[in-house]
Structure formats: C-alpha cells, structure tokens
Amino acid sequence: MKLPIIPLDDAQFWQNPYPLLAQLRREHRLAVNHEGVVVPLHWSDAEWAIRGSDFINEGIEFLERRGFVDGDPLHTWRKNALGVKEGKDHIRVRKHVSSALSKRSIDPLRPMIRKIAHSILDHFTQNGEMEAYRYYGMWLSRSVMLDFLGVDQEEISHSEKAMAGGNIVDCFGPKVTQEMRDNGNKAIQVAMDHTQGLYQGRRDEQSDDLLSHLLQANEGQGSLSDGELITLFSTIFGSGASTASIIASGIYELTQHPDQAALLRNNPEKYKKGACEEVLRYRPAIYAIGQKASRPLQAFGYDFLDQQSLSVILGAANRDPKRWDNPEVFDITRDPSIWSLSFGIGQHFCIGQAIARCTIEEGLAVFLSRCDELEFSETPRWVPFVAENKLESLKIKFKSLESDSA
C-alpha cells in the first residue's frame, strides 16, 4: 500500500507541521514517516494504537533504530526504564511511585508551586523583559521537581549540567547523528554515576521524601534493582523538561491570543485547567509515541507484521475535527474533560501527569497575574528534529503587574 510521507527529516516542516498533518488527515487514514514507519492520522485509530492490546510500547528497539547498541550507557539506562517494561515487571516498578505521584498527593503542592513561580518572577519582571522558556518554564518545573524529590540544588547540579549538555532527550528524536549519540552516552554515564553517589550519601538518612522512599524500595526484597532505581529517579527529574516546554508553549500562545490571556488573568480558577489542557492538546510536548504490533494483525486497513513499528504523531491525532470543533483554533474555553493523547493512555499513561498539570496550571496563572501586554521581542522558532517539541527560546516584553502573592 502506497502511503503519503510525513517529512520529519525536513527542518522547515517542524516550524509548522499542522497544515500538512491536517491535509493528510482529511485525505488519508494512514501515512508513513521519513523512515517508512506507519502513522495513524485519526484520533480514534491513534487512541486505539496506544490503549488497545494489538500494539504495545516499542521498547528498546526505538533507541536501537537510532543507532544505540547493547552496552552503550544510554541503552543500559533505557533498558531499565518504565517505558520499555511490560506486564508484571512494569507493574512492579510503577507501583513504587504511583501513589507519591497521584493527584491526591500532588494537589496539596499547589501553594508551593505558586510561591516558587512568584519568587522567580520577582527577579525577572522589573525590566519588563525576559527569556521565558529557560528563566521561567525551566526554572519553575525544575524547582518544583527538586522540592518534590527532596533533593537540593547542590546535590543535583553536577548531573543536571551533564544531562542538559548531552541533550539526552534529543537522542529519542527522529534524526540522530553519531555526535549526538556520543554526547548522549557521555552525559547519561555522568548522570548515572552521580545518582549512584547521591544514593550512597542518603542511605543512612531517614526522611519522608520520594528519594528516601525509593531507596527503601531498593533495599526491600524483590523490589527495585540499582539500575531501575537510577533510571526511575533520573526520568522523574528529567521529565520536568516536558513541563517546561508546555509552560513556554502556553506563554507563546497566550502572547498571540491576548483575549484568552485576559480570560485566564481575570478568572484563573475558572480557566487554568482549560488553558493547561488546551496547550497540551494544541502543542504536545512529546511529538510521537512509538508502538509496535504485538503479533501479525490487520488494523486501520493495513497488514502489520509481528513487531512492526507504528508511530503515533500526537500533533495529527490531537487536532482531529471528529473529536474537537475547530481543532486548529487555540481556545482555552473548551471542555477540558475531552482529553488529548499528550500524556499517552493505557498502561504507560504518564505517571507524572498530576505534577505536570499542577505546575502548568499554576505556572501560567501566576505568570499572567504578573505580566500583561505580552509581546515577542524576537520571533520564536521551534527546534527541529527533537523528541520534545520545544522553542529555541522565548524572548518577550511585557508590562509588569503588582504582585498580590502576599
């Protein structure tokens, strides 16, 4: 079957992929990406491909198709990740963090998140100008994660620098070079060694934070292995980057839609949930979820071989007019219970969605309470070829508003 191509290897496509995805979705049920991997274009097919049992998570092959081999530090790290585990093994690891990351445990953190957001803005709003991706989105999500994990700045900064410098998340993107592999391997090795050292220093301390709980799980019988513990901790810490991308994308959209910014500023309790869900839908942080056929099967009018890959490109599924009216319009007043696929669905549903959602909701609401008349000081550009849909930077000007945080 000849299918149309989604040109993920074309840098220009990444600046605005949505018109082409919409056109393909109108005319076709399936497409292929630049590597020939099948992509379902409609929301219902995409949802089925993630939620159902016909397709399962792609596993370590996803990284192997990007040139990583057994023995590479990033390969070792990824083999221990929740995302590649299935069945009992997956349940065993997931249960150690699911309660700490549940909505019930995370909701009480909202005042702490607002406080951090205000304290960041206290530093930056006087000049009426800031780079809001790094100095607001990243700082906020990172500080929230540190507080939540019970780790302080000095303890983490060494491995954090290595991880950021190695651009590890980009090694999961659609175009990976040898230089990226080398940097990613080097960075994850530093982070793994450092995390191991962090644990050694903490084993004797009794505390109530997530890190201490994970360490207890590591010592209990049949629980987390050393490798699983290290990967879990760094995944949780590193995933704050996706939260930061969504906060920046939210500020980007609200700058272009002053009417919607005003709604959220004037009535944050009513609109903060809708604003968060709309940014997640409209500008998904993760560009695609990799799945594979669990057996030879026919789905969406296509014959899949056993283990054949399938890529769910979220930007296609999340703008399907069969699920949302006027899906190409950014609208924070939509019903937020009509959820998108941005956190996945089914057994690998994002375990950090509650802390991500709280940080995004409070982060955007606090930002607008302090900044009005938003304007870009430089045209923002999207980074091409990366697993995480993010802006190169977000330089904005604004009128500072008085803080009412006290």
Ligand code: HEM
């Ligand atoms: C806006 C922010 C975030 C987005 C868009 C996001 C997105 C996703 C998606 C799409 C998946 C499913 C992947 C798949 O099916 O292969 C996932 C899984 C996961 N996420 Fe997130 N995530 C975010 C924030 C976080 C945070 C803050 C944490 C940690 C606290 C986190 C931890 C995880 C973990 C551990 C998994 C694997 C779950 C499993 O396989 O059982 N994520 N995330």
